[in-house]
Amino acid sequence: MAKLRVQIVTAEREVLTEDDVDMVVAPGSEGVVGILPRHAPLLTTLNPGVIRIKKGGVESSMAVGGGFLQVANDRIRILADTAEREDEVDEARADAARQRAQAALQDALKSGQHTQAEAARTALRRSLVRIQVAQRRSGRRSAPTQSSTANTL
Amino acid sequence: MPSLRDIRRRIKSVKNTAQLTRALQLVAASRMRRAQQRVLAARPYAEAMRELIGELAGQSRAAGADLHPLLAHRTVAGVGVVLITPDRGLAGPLNTNIIRRGTEVIMREEGQSLNVQVVTAGRKGQDFLARRGRKLLGTFTGIIDRGAYDDAIPIARLVMDSYASGAIDRCFLVYPRFVSTLVQRPEVVQLLPVEGPATADDAANTGKDLEYIYEPNPGAILEALLPRYVEVQIYQALLETAASEQSARMVAMRNATDNAKELVQTYTLTYNKIRQAGITREVTEIASAAEAMAASSR
Structure with missing residues (x-):
């Protein structure tokens, strides 16, 4: 059976290239997309979120902060604004970032500064994604912090 | 012809430059x-x-x-x-x-x-x-x-x-x-x-x-x-x-360092030549003086 070839790059570096991948799930801007071999050519923007890569029964995940995804001829190319493998995410730092973003969002909402609020929201989303990926690695599933902050988004 | 002291000073200055370019x-x-x-x-x-x-x-x-x-x-x-x-x-x-x-x-x-x-x-x-x-x-x-x-x-x-x-x-x-x-x-x-x-x-x-x-x-x-x-x-x-x-x-600094080393070599050669010339001159002077004295005392 055909397999997928996945390449994830950011402006700074090539984060990952992998052959013989069975499935990729990515946070498309119009909804989560799952890509199997022989997928139709697709070009989509990505929201901040988690990319899951399944290969031979093993699943790995990666936090991306938005970007673009291109599928053509069983080649998937992801141009990410930021991308971190699950073993690269520093959960403590991500949590600190989450708290900062939350405070900034609250400030901005109170004073009615829309652009700042939007920036803070994006930052918050990114930190949540990183936390999610870190927790996936350590085997825990969605922690309470996530559902409580999800409401403010 | 430059004096020995001049050349010695030159060598020292070039060596300093070489040290600097090497560090860079x-x-x-x-x-x-x-x-x-x-x-x-x-x-x-x-x-x-x-x-x-x-x-x-x-x-x-x-x-x-x-x-x-x-x-x-x-x-x-x-x-x-x-x-x-x-x-x-x-x-x-x-x-x-x-x-x-x-x-x-x-x-x-x-x-x-x-x-x-x-x-x-x-x-x-x-x-x-x-x-x-x-x-x-x-x-x-x-x-x-x-x-x-x-x-x-x-x-x-x-x-x-x-x-x-x-x-x-x-x-x-x-x-x-x-x-x-x-x-x-x-x-x-x-x-x-x-x-x-x-x-x-x-x-x-x-x-x-x-x-x-x-x-x-x-x-x-x-x-x-x-x-x-x-x-x-x-x-x-x-x-x-x-x-x-x-x-x-x-690359520029490597070239500069190499050039400086070459200069030091050329200067050292000149330095030694002049030094040797000086020694030879002195030896011949002493020898001829000794010969003259021997001739007059004979």
Whole structure:
């Protein structure tokens, strides 16, 4: 059976290239997309979120902060604004970032500064994604912090 | 003929210079490795982005849809030039070459009676143009060494804003492209309006005939992609400049160190020759004196 070839790059570096991948799930801007071999050519923007890569029964995940995804001829190319493998995410730092973003969002909402609020929201989303990926690695599933902050988004 | 003391002083001074250039060479060598790795690591993204743009630009033209403003060709009255140079000298011919190329572009455009606005990143280009009394649209310094993506954003913003306001209708990016440790080539690329892939080869590789599904739609993807693309081009140019600078400096300083060593050798040879000549002279003087005395006492 055909397999997928996945390449994830950011402006700074090539984060990952992998052959013989069975499935990729990515946070498309119009909804989560799952890509199997022989997928139709697709070009989509990505929201901040988690990319899951399944290969031979093993699943790995990666936090991306938005970007673009291109599928053509069983080649998937992801141009990410930021991308971190699950073993690269520093959960403590991500949590600190989450708290900062939350405070900034609250400030901005109170004073009615829309652009700042939007920036803070994006930052918050990114930190949540990183936390999610870190927790996936350590085997825990969605922690309470996530559902409580999800409401403010 | 110089005196022994003069030569000794010369040797000492050249040795000091060699020590200095050697230190600079070592620093540049270690920075060079990092800068080269960075620029090579960043190239895949820039290339992937170029291919995507080509894909989409072709698509949006074929669909006859309104082109994105950053893609549209307008009648050109004002031209922007982004000149990227190192902040510091002692990098061999690198600065001269890149500044000359930049000046050529400026002259060429002004020769067609276009209004040229220059943005510089890097102190060398800024100083040169300021000395010639040119007003600069924007200047950025201290960012070449950092290699941070965030530093490219304000430059891209400035250029795109000027383009949107109609102050410039076309924009070139001039920077030293890092080819290898020994070769850095001044490069001029058109930043705006954004052009598709430079060669037909690139277009063929991406599979032009594929029917893509676009989410949400080509226009929206372009909207997100184009500003990012301009940033990436500038970011890439910053990294290329950093790698070029360190490479050029490393090579220049290595040559300087080698030259200094050669000079020391030549001076030492002369020094020894003169010393030996002095000794020989003294020996013959003593010998002839002794002979004369022996002859008179006989």
